[in-house]
Amino acid sequence: xxxxxxxxxxxxxxxxxxxxxxxxxxxxxxxxxxxxxxxxxxxxxxxxxxxxxxxxxxxxxxxxxxxxxxxxxxxxxxxxxxxxxxxxxxxxxxxxxxxxxxxxxxxxxxxxxxxxxxxxxxxxxxxxxxxxxxxxxxxxxxxxxxxxxxxxxxxxxxxxxxxxxxxxxxxxxxxxxxxxxxxxxxxxxxxxxxxxxxxxxxxxxxxxxxxxxxxxxxxxxxxxxxxxxxxxxxxxxxxxxxxxxxxxxxxxxxxxxxxxxxxxxxxxxxxxxxxxxxxxxxxxxxxxxxxxxxxxxxxxxxxxxxxxxxxxxxxxxxxxxxxxxxxxxxxxxxxxxxxxxxxxxxxxxxxxxxxxxxxxxxxxxxxxxxxxxxxx
Ligand code: PMP
Numbered sequence: 341x342x343x344x345x346x347x348x349x350x351x352x353x354x355x356x357x358x359x360x361x362x363x364x365x366x367x368x369x370x371x372x373x374x375x376x377x378x379x380x381x382x383x384x385x386x387x388x389x390x391x392x393x394x395x396x397x398x399x400x401x402x403x404x405x406x407x408x409x410x411x412x413x414x415x416x417x418x419x420x421x422x423x424x425x426x427x428x429x430x431x432x433x434x435x436x437x438x439x440x441x442x443x444x445x446x447x448x449x450x451x452x453x454x455x456x457x458x459x460x461x462x463x464x465x466x467x468x469x470x471x472x473x474x475x476x477x478x479x480x481x482x483x484x485x486x487x488x489x490x491x492x493x494x495x496x497x498x499x500x501x502x503x504x505x506x507x508x509x510x511x512x513x514x515x516x517x518x519x520x521x522x523x524x525x526x527x528x529x530x531x532x533x534x535x536x537x538x539x540x541x542x543x544x545x546x547x548x549x550x551x552x553x554x555x556x557x558x559x560x561x562x563x564x565x566x567x568x569x570x571x572x573x574x575x576x577x578x579x580x581x582x583x584x585x586x587x588x589x590x591x592x593x594x595x596x597x598x599x600x601x602x603x604x605x606x607x608x609x610x611x612x613x614x615x616x617x618x619x620x621x622x623x624x625x626x627x628x629x630x631x632x633x634x635x636x637x638x639x640x641x642x643x644x645x646x647x648x649x650x651x652x653x654x655x656x657x658x659x660x661x662x663x664x665x666x667x668x669x670x671x672x673x674x675x676x677x678x679x680x681x682x683x684x685x686x687x688x689x690x691x692x693x694x695x696x697x698x699x700x701x702x703x704x705x706x707x708x709x710x711x712x713x714x715x716x
Pocket of ligand 1: 370371425426427428429452497500501526528551552553554560563564565
């Protein structure tokens, strides 16, 4: 017998998360920081590695030092903080502990796809409250369904990936008041929105906040994120988490980065300025609609989005994210706000693509054909 029995039936029909990583000179598909860690942090990290980093020893399971730094910065105790192997791991921990068969998770699509994937893989029933056409939250449906269906976990991405939309603070408070479900506010892009639900933690023991080192802090490649929550919630999460998920090197890099986080302020301001420039340039392109964003990315709608995505990659070596097959995001692409040069390259490429497209629409030939005509 050389066969393998089937995996759990819940996995049937789940498509693995596809990061759609591809080679490109300008990578604007994953909302990363365009710049690597600053040289002085890299130097300190290299010193740490040489001096006393024992790769032969298991790391501190609870990342105690980093946990203390994060707690202090947020006016909390270490017991209110849990560090994970990226926000992704912490999201799974939450769903493992609060979801599962017979329980339900509510999310607000279009949103970060990992919420739904985690629900499905853990046999958690997924309740979806679609956003309105401007991507704002359907408050009536949200609060009505909370009352009717009594979910166990509610996840709100704030700002929402991939739309960039903020939820009104008052609505989040109404949500917290309406349920004892675990309400996870995913603040992965908090450093750009500069808005947080942190002040509401004392009054709402069911509020959990997720943050990450992957975006503003340039550590996507090392995997570190953290949760802020009531100490009892953290205790429950420690029952399901992988004990050594955050390696020694990542802990050291994240702690150095967090201690020196003021250094990143200039980069965050640069990103916000570049986002304004990007929005301004895109608003002058009548063929597309760019949605306002509080994060380091911009979602836009453009006819034949997949063809535009291909043209950006093949002709300009620019990688953005194609969401056009996601329900509610038909004809939508998402571009990360990159460095000044990257924004310039993207804008120039879009100018060329939309101008060619206009010509091709006019002459009734395909965008690609018209571009070849234009080159000849
Ligand atoms: N939440 C949101 C809304 C995100 O966009 C991401 C990253 N794409 C994450 C969580 C997870 O980030 P990481 O695992 O890199 O910390």
